[in-house]
Amino acid sequence: xxxxxxxxxxxxxxxxxxxxxxxxxxxxxxxxxxxxxxxxxxxxxxxxxxxxxxxxxxxxxxxxxxxxxxxxxxxxxxxxxxxxxxxxxxxxxxxxxxxxxxxxxxxxxxxxxxxxxxxxxxxxxxxxxxxxxxxxxxxxxxxxxxxxxxxxxxxxxxxxxxxxxxxxxxxxxxxxxxxxxxxxxxxxxxxxxxxxxxxxxxxxxxxxxxxxxxxxxxxxxxxxxxxxxxxxxxxxxxxxxxxxxxxxxxxxxxxxxxxxxxxxxxxxxxxxxxxxxxxxxxxxxxxxxxxxxxxxxxxxxxxxxxxxxxxxxxxxxxxxxxxxxxxxxxxxxxxxxxxxxxxxxxxxxxxxxxxxxxxxxxxxxxxxxxxxxxxxxxxxxxxxxxxxxxxxxxxxxxxxxxxxxxxxxxxxxxxxxxxxxxxxxxxxxxxxxxxxxxxxxxxxxxxxxxxxxxxxxxxxxxxxxxxxxxxxxxxxxxxxxxxxxxxxxxxxxxxxxxxxxxxxxxxxxxxxxxxxxxxxxxxxxxxxxxxxxxxxxxxxxxxxxxxxxxxxxxxxxxx
Amino acid sequence: xxxxxxxxxxxxxxxxxxxxxxxxxxxxxxxxxxxxxxxxxxxxxxxxxxxxxxxxxxxxxxxxxxxxxxxxxxxxxxxxxxxxxxxxxxxxxxxxxxxxxxxxxxxxxxxxxxxxxxxxxxxxxxxxxxxxxxxxxxxxxxxxxxxxxxxxxxx
Numbered sequence: 001x002x003x004x005x006x007x008x009x010x011x012x013x014x015x016x017x018x019x020x021x022x023x024x025x026x027x028x029x030x031x032x033x034x035x036x037x038x039x040x041x042x043x044x045x046x047x048x049x050x051x052x053x054x055x056x057x058x059x060x061x062x063x064x065x066x067x068x069x070x071x072x073x074x075x076x077x078x079x080x081x082x083x084x085x086x087x088x089x090x091x092x093x094x095x096x097x098x099x100x101x102x103x104x105x106x107x108x109x110x111x112x113x114x115x116x117x118x119x120x121x122x123x124x125x126x127x128x129x130x131x132x133x134x135x136x137x138x139x140x141x142x143x144x145x146x147x148x149x150x151x152x153x154x155x156x157x158x159x160x161x162x163x164x165x166x167x168x169x170x171x172x173x174x175x176x177x178x179x180x181x182x183x184x185x186x187x188x189x190x191x192x193x194x195x196x197x198x199x200x201x202x203x204x205x206x207x208x209x210x211x212x213x214x215x216x217x218x219x220x221x222x223x224x225x226x227x228x229x230x231x232x233x234x235x236x237x238x239x240x241x242x243x244x245x246x247x248x249x250x251x252x253x254x255x256x257x258x259x260x261x262x263x264x265x266x267x268x269x270x271x272x273x274x275x276x277x278x279x280x281x282x283x284x285x286x287x288x289x290x291x292x293x294x295x296x297x298x299x300x301x302x303x304x305x306x307x308x309x310x311x312x313x314x315x316x317x318x319x320x321x322x323x324x325x326x327x328x329x330x331x332x333x334x335x336x337x338x339x340x341x342x343x344x345x346x347x348x349x350x351x352x353x354x355x356x357x358x359x360x361x362x363x364x365x366x367x368x369x370x371x372x373x374x375x376x377x378x379x380x381x382x383x384x385x386x387x388x389x390x391x392x393x394x395x396x397x398x399x400x401x402x403x404x405x406x407x408x409x410x411x412x413x414x415x416x417x418x419x420x421x422x423x424x425x426x427x428x429x430x431x432x433x434x435x436x437x438x439x440x441x442x443x444x445x446x447x448x449x450x451x452x453x454x455x456x457x458x459x460x461x462x463x464x465x466x467x468x469x470x471x472x473x474x475x476x477x478x479x480x481x482x483x484x485x486x487x488x489x490x491x492x493x494x495x496x497x498x499x500x501x502x503x504x505x506x507x508x509x510x511x512x513x514x515x516x517x518x519x520x521x522x523x524x525x526x527x528x529x530x531x532x533x534x535x536x537x538x539x540x541x542x543x544x545x546x547x548x549x550x551x552x553x554x555x556x557x558x559x
Numbered sequence: 560x561x562x563x564x565x566x567x568x569x570x571x572x573x574x575x576x577x578x579x580x581x582x583x584x585x586x587x588x589x590x591x592x593x594x595x596x597x598x599x600x601x602x603x604x605x606x607x608x609x610x611x612x613x614x615x616x617x618x619x620x621x622x623x624x625x626x627x628x629x630x631x632x633x634x635x636x637x638x639x640x641x642x643x644x645x646x647x648x649x650x651x652x653x654x655x656x657x658x659x660x661x662x663x664x665x666x667x668x669x670x671x672x673x674x675x676x677x678x679x680x681x682x683x684x685x686x687x688x689x690x691x692x693x694x695x696x697x698x699x700x701x702x703x704x705x706x707x708x709x710x711x712x713x714x
Contacts, residue, residue: 115586118676122590125607133608134675135597148679155683159571169563 026062026105033061033219042198043217049123056116057196059109061219066106067187068225071232073099078235080374107158114151130200142193146186153183171288184229191218239370242268243280249367250302254323255437260309261295263302264367273297273404274380274397274527277371279305284316289370293396297403303369306396306435320365380405381415383525383553385507389423389538391530398422398529399438402452406442409451416523420452421503425494425534427460456489496541500552504545526554566657566699569690573664574642576683580635580667583676587628592675593617621674631670631677638663655701657691664688 010016037057038047046053073079073095121134121144138144159165160176192209194202194216203215213220245268253261262279271277271294278289290313292305309318380386380401390398402422408414439454446452507522526542528535542552596618599611610618620626641654641663648654667684671677 111582115582118583118586119590122592122607122675126605128602128604128607131602131604133597133602134592135594138678151679152682155572155575155686159568159575162568162571165563165568165571168567172563172568 022101022105025065026109029062029065030058030109033058037196040217043196045129045198046196048127048129049120052116052119052123056113056120057219059113059116061221062109063106063113064187064219064221064225066102066109067184068221068228070099070102070106071184071228073102074232075228075235076373077238078231080372083374103158103161107154110151110154114147117147137195141195143190143195144193146190150183150186150190153179153186157183174288188222188226188229191216191220191222194218243368243370247366247368249364252321252364254321255306259306260318260321260323261304261306262367263296263304264369265302266369269303269369269372271298271303271372273400275372275374275400276397277303277305277369277373280368280370281317281320281365282368283365284313284320288313290314293400294372295396295399295403297400297407299404299407306399308393380420380525380527381408381417383523384416384418385421385503385522385524386417386419387421387423387503387524387526389425389526389528389530391425391528391534392427394528394530395424395426395435396529398424398527399435401527402442403438405452419450421455422452423455423457423494423499425457425459425530427458455494457494458489458491459493496538497544500541500545504547504550504552507550522550524550524552526552528554564699565690565694565697566701569660569687569694570642572683572690573638573660573687576664576680576687577635577638577642577667579683580671580677580680581632581639583671583680584628584632584635584674587621587631587674587676588625590675591622591625591628593621594673594675594678617673627670627673631667631674631680634663634667634670635680638667655703657695657699657701661688661691661695664691 008015009019034054034057037043038054040047079095121137124130124132124137125134138148156176157179160173166173192211194204194211196218197203197215198217199215203212204210205212209222245266247264247266247269249262250265251261251263253263255261269277273294276291276293278291280287280289292307294303295306296302296304307314307317309315380388388398388401390396402420405414405417405420442452443454503524507524524542526538528538539554542554546552593610593614596608596610596614599613600608601611603609617627621628638660641648641660644654653659664684664687668681668688671684672681
């Protein structure tokens, strides 16, 4: 954490704008709610409770606003649709971040609102402006009951959404977060008790919404904030419907490195390179949806995902297909030793075992997919130079993108794209054997040696044996001994400042893109997928090297 | 994936409940009310519920002098100190005891259920205690804080 909190929140123009607008709106709603309660002559009775009632009404209006906002970042399909048009305005890929900001704000204002109401109700009881006790309001009236339930639901949802819990047991988070359904019901019906009224008793009527707005003088905010709820519900229904459309698992390929490649055929599924989807295998779990990056290009006749057996769900899938963790563990360790053993075992790293129901005596499980969902790497064809950086498992979206670029190259439809720099930073390259075979294919197909440049950085500590092995085998060999690519593997962490600096120099002097005039602005898009700390240093490097002639942009993918 | 570590989850609930307990106790100092005063109480206009004489001891401890509120505030603060934990507690092995936490959380439930503002704190503390109980049943062990590692008996 190099930069200070102040610098991050206030000295970054975009963040500053967000903070001013977001928190400004919150305080505006609080002030308006407070003011309109305090000055309403018809509510003079309630106003005798003074500050507490003003604060509770103000905070109530803010909470209604938050309740309307909280679902908006979760409109996955709508966001996917509007994202390309609105990236200039707001980072639509940061939807989960926004969801969290709303949730934090909601927790704070819920505290204000609840505290104020605890004061309100005790004063109602003491002054008897209504002939009720505090506990009657708390536990027998709709406002109180829904309020306490919403607080309880919030405790459960917030605690299980902690990143530690999500990492330990995603299911707990996933199922608990569906309490949101009851939370939203509670939110929309919170005011049905007609607490804010100018009459002695609640003025209930027999038709919807079952209280008369003649005497019930709440903000009626549910009329506005129910729409995101309805849209979200509709979206979930649409996703369910879409997931049920014909989907067939056609093939499973098991790569020697242990990754399983599922090839799925779903004619109704349209996507672009770099997107991801949810996979459900009802036989393993009826409700769980697991996100995976699509590794096939849109031109491929199938949709493929590469799955490594790391969690219990993926291991169960491996078991179901007869290539359980133990089988794969052997294969993985074999692949890790791969470099030397290769010739003897007679199996190169690009080979795979195909599980085809037509040949082997296994059946493939039914599968359902939901998606696709967006990722910034869709925009590669709009820049002149694309810098693709994948770190570790974050390299998966680039499989699809590189394949897609390859297809487009063959068709001669590259758009403005002139060059691609691909960086792959990983600890142990051999465990991504399947990706290497893909890279081999793409590299071999290159006619122009300058179009695609592959840079592989291995950050793992290497043993002395391995060092000698590399030293002996690498010299003069046509292919890199580790990755079997023509590109040499580099060791250690890449120095992004230097890399981008050199690229800038090369572009400015016209060496990098022959024919491009230096006075024209060159757009270099950087697409990164991987851990946050690395993202930060790359972003700094892109910002530091942007100038009048070169525009480095940065986009990060989220999982 | 797939394995919820209960004591880590319970810690989050416990922190939430304890913060609520402190906040509710703070307001309980200014608006003093015995939660159970409706049992046998009579409603006066104005003045609210007049508790039954049987509850005199609670009225003394909550309304006349806010002892219960102060106790639960202190306990809540101690729980927060223990859950984070603050450096002096980090040195003691006792801060990793799940049983101590269960007992303290049950105390917290008992204290906060007595006064008007503390109901939710009581319910949440109970949830935290049950979660810790689950952790204890599963024989979970709390890991030694990083700074203490390798210090054996002195930690």
